[in-house]
Amino acid sequence: MYKPLNMIDAVKQLLKPQSVSGRFSYAFIGVVTLILFIYAGTEIFIDNSKINKNLEQKIMRALQLSKISLPTPLWNLDNHIVDDFIEALFLDESMVFAEVIWGDQVISKRVREDYTHVEFSSLRESSLFISMFSDILYEGNKVGTVRLVMSREMVKKELINTILQTVCLMVLIIIAVTITSLIITKKYITSPLLKLKESSSLIAKGNLDTFIDKSGNDEIGVLAQQFDKMRESVKSLFLEVSEKKLEIEKYSRTLEQKVDQRTRELAQSVEELQALGEVSRVVSSTLDLNMVLTNIIHHAVQLSDTKGGIIFEFEESEQVFVPKINYGLSDTITKKIKRSILRLGDKTAIGQAGQLKVPVQISDLADELEHPLPYIREDGFSALLAVPLMRQDRLIGGLVVMRKYVGNFSDRTVDLLQTFAAQSALAIYNAQLFKQIEEKSSQLELADKHKSEFLANMSHELRTPLNAILGYTELIIDKIYGDVPEKIEKTLVRLEKNGRHLLNLINDVLDISKIEAGRLTLSLDDYSLGELVSTVLVSVEGLAAEKGLKLSAIVDKDLPIGRADQQRIAQILVNLLGNAIKFTDEGEVVVEVGTRNGFFLISILDTGLGLSVEDKQIIFKEFCQVDGSSTRERGGTGLGLSIAKKIVEMHGGSIWVESRPEGGAIFSFSIPIRVDHQVES
Amino acid sequence: MGKLILVVEDQEDNRIILRDLLTNSGFEVAEAVNGIDGVRMAEELLPDLILMDIQLPGIDGYEATRQIKANAILSSIPIIVVTSYALSGDDKKAYNAGCDDYVAKPFSPRKLLEKVRNFLN
CATH class of the missing domain: 3.30.450 (Beta-Lactamase)
Structure with missing residues (x-):
């Protein structure tokens, strides 16, 4: 101053x-x-x-x-x-x-x-x-x-x-x-200088409008004038800088606001995305419709800043909306809504939204005195938004959120709700689809079971007359009914052979049918695999001898006592050995038996035709043999390996085939040494 | 007099085959067409051996076998169970019922005859 x-x-x-x-x-x-x-x-x-x-x-x-x-x-x-x-x-x-x-x-x-x-x-x-x-x-x-x-x-x-x-x-x-x-x-001097000093200190303090007395014509006056000029230019510079500063401040404020807003938006988006992600995850991870819809309505209510919500499923045949799930509603209201009939096209928001296929909102329920659901206001709700659930132009249901204060729902909320609506629609659609598929598949399963039952029964019925035919044939061949001319006897032998083939076919079909009908149960018992192998070898050694093949077994000593359905294991062994003998014209067939990692490992090695890569892939499938001609030539139903595979699997084991480098094949299967329960296929 | 074999079998063809096979081999054959008759005839005739089918009208072969084996007078009569192509566990069921041997259909008449002779000699 x-x-x-x-x-x-x-x-x-x-x-x-x-x-x-x-x-x-x-x-x-x-x-x-x-x-x-x-x-x-x-x-x-x-x-x-x-x-x-x-x-x-x-x-x-x-x-x-x-x-x-x-x-x-x-x-x-x-x-x-x-x-x-x-x-x-x-x-x-x-x-x-x-x-x-x-x-x-x-x-x-x-x-x-x-x-x-x-x-x-x-x-x-x-x-x-x-x-x-x-x-x-x-x-x-x-x-x-x-x-x-x-x-x-x-x-x-x-x-x-x-x-x-x-x-x-x-x-x-x-x-x-x-x-x-x-x-x-x-x-x-002093006064002007002091004034100058005063002015300059004021200027230094930032008061650039400070008056500078430049009345004198002396040096001080000149100095004052120069100083004033300086002040002017500093002032203009300062003003310029201030303007720029203001601009920058304004800009940075705007920027800050923008960043703030963007951050908020991003945070909101992240929240929404997380919610949608979770909803999507739930939609895709479970078919429990109630769980999915609960999750959706929960997130929808939270993110739309509302207090309550309902998801309706649209009953196409009745043209009504049925409440599926609700959130944030009192029991009284829930009961009342369940009792109400919400028709497509009626005056409710959901009725309108479904009719028009667009979101419909009521920003103040007090204005809608004729709203068909006046009791909603009893819970304190003042505004609501209804979004139709659509799936490819088909109305599937509706999503309604309710708020306790009046006012319009923002576009953003409407958009968000539509996303949730889409997820809900997808979930309901999936559930409906799944229900249909489930019904279909259980029908199919039943049909399949019926088919298997039919085959099982049919095979049994087919066998009875066949047994009689074979029995009579054998009696005639054995001359129980008197002498038979040689020519007839030969024919009878062929008749018997074909009959037995037919019987084997029927038996295999019966086995497969029983397995598929779930009627085959393993009869698990303790057994000695060594003894079982010996017995089986005895039963097939005639076949091998007929073809001049050497048949041998290499069985580990001290094999433990196993537990399995030994009749079925024998059946597999007979089948595999029979095949080996059937497809080997010279050389040998060897059975190797040992243990590995708690499993019995049984391999049948032959010096036969061997298998191509393609053969190996299909050989365990039903009705399949290496080629049709060999089937006819060598007999067999093509079911044996398939049955063997199923039986091995029922024991919890596996079966596979390898080619021997020197020709021939190795069929192997492994089963747990002790099978305590049957493995359901 | 040849040994008496009781055949319990509802299937006529099977009865004929067994009858022809066994009579031709010098056995006497009595026939029952269901389980109840089978048990009754066993009590009445006291056969030397019984061939028992499983699938029978009335009481099945298992039950009939149990009843016969439960009878002290009859319990020593050998029973060979003849079943249709075995459902797994049938053999065990048959042995549990008390049978002495087990033959699965389709049986070879020759092999059945062999078993019968083994029991009766």
Whole structure:
């Protein structure tokens, strides 16, 4: 703030050596003082000599006057006149001693009162006095001597006065000069400078509109003008910068707001995406419709900032909406909604949404006095949004969310709800589809089972007459009914062979049918695999011998006692050995039996035709043999391996085939050493 | 007099085959067509051997076998069960019922005859 300068401040200012005006004043005053002192000294010196000279002149004049005036009275001895004359001489204040003597006789003498005690002789010697004497002559005759002493004291006094005056004058002048200089410095230097300083500090503080007094035409004025120009340019620069700063601030604020908004949006989106992700996951991971819909309505209500929601399924045949799941509703309302009949196209939001196939909202239920479900307001709901559940233009249901305050639902909420609606539609559609598929598949399963049952029963029924045929044939061949001609006997043997083939076919079909109908149960019991293998070998060694094949078994010693359906295992062994013998024309068939990792491992090696890669892939399928011709040539139903595979699997084991590098095949199967329960296929 | 064999069988063809086979081999054959008759005839005739079918009207072969074996007088009579192509576990059921041997259909008459002779000699 600008403070008016008073003198004290000015003096203080002056005493500060730093201040420009102070330095200036000191210099100025110093110069003036010096000049004054020189002047005073000179003046005093001149005065002094002038006064001395004056005194000398005065005493000379008094002496001269005495010489002129006194001869006559002295001559005439007129002492009075002499006295008067001396008296007159004392009119001069400097005169302190005057006497006129004649020889030793003092004719007239006068001493100024203060000097009565002083002798002329002593006065003469003092530098304080000036003395003169002269003889008074009358026509050439000495008539007396006049002696005069004048005090220099008067001169001194005068001088002191002069000095005092000079000093006073000087002091006055110095004071005047000082004041003047102060005023001048203050007015023309300090004040403008201070103002400038004040202004500059104000400017420095940021007040760029500070007034700068630039009235002076001197350097300070110029400086002020320049400074003002500087201020102006700084101001304009500052304004520019301020504008830019404002712009930047505004921009950054906008940016900040945008970032904020975007962050919020992103957070919301992330939340929505997470919710949708979870919903999608639930939709795709379970077919439990209630669970899916509960999840959907839960998220839909949460993300749409509502308090309650219902998902309806549309009953196409009745054209009504049936509530499937609800969230956030009281039991009373839930019951009331379940009792209400919501038809497509009625005045409810869902009825309309379903009819128009677009989202329908009621922003204030209080305005909809004729709303068919007035009790919704009992739970405090004020607004609702209904979105139809559509699946490929087909109405599947509806999703309704309810809010406890009035107002429109934002587009965003509507969009979000539509996404949830799509998920709900998908879930309901999936569930419906799944239900259909499940029904179909159980029908199919039943049909399949019926088929298998039929085959099983049919095979059994087919076998009864066949048994009779085979029985009679054997009886005839055995000549129970008497002799048979040789030709007929041969035919009968072929008849029996074909009959047995047919029987085997029927038996295999029966096996497969029973397995597939789930009617085959394993009869699990302890057994010795070694003994089982021996028994089976005995039963097939005839076949091998017929073809001239070597049949052998390599059985590990100390095989543990196993547990399985040994009849079925025997059946597999017979089948595999039969096949090996059937498809081997020369060489050998070997059975290897051992254990590995808790399993029995049984392999049948032959030196037969072997198998191609394609064969290996299909060989365990039903009704399949390597090729049709060999089937016919070598017999067999093509079911044996398929049955073997199923039986092995029912034991919890596996069966496979490998080719031997030297030709031939290895059929192997493994079954757990101890089978405790049957594995359901 | 040849040994008496009781054939319990509802199937006529099977009865004929067994009758022809056994009579031709010098056995006497009595026939029952259901389980109840089978048990009754066993009690009445005290046969030397019984061939028992499983699938019978009335009481089945298992039950009939059990009843015969439960009778102290009859329990020593060997019973050979003749079943249709075995459902797994049939043999066990048959042995549990108390039969002495088990022949699965289709039986070879020759092999059946062999078994019968083994029991009766």
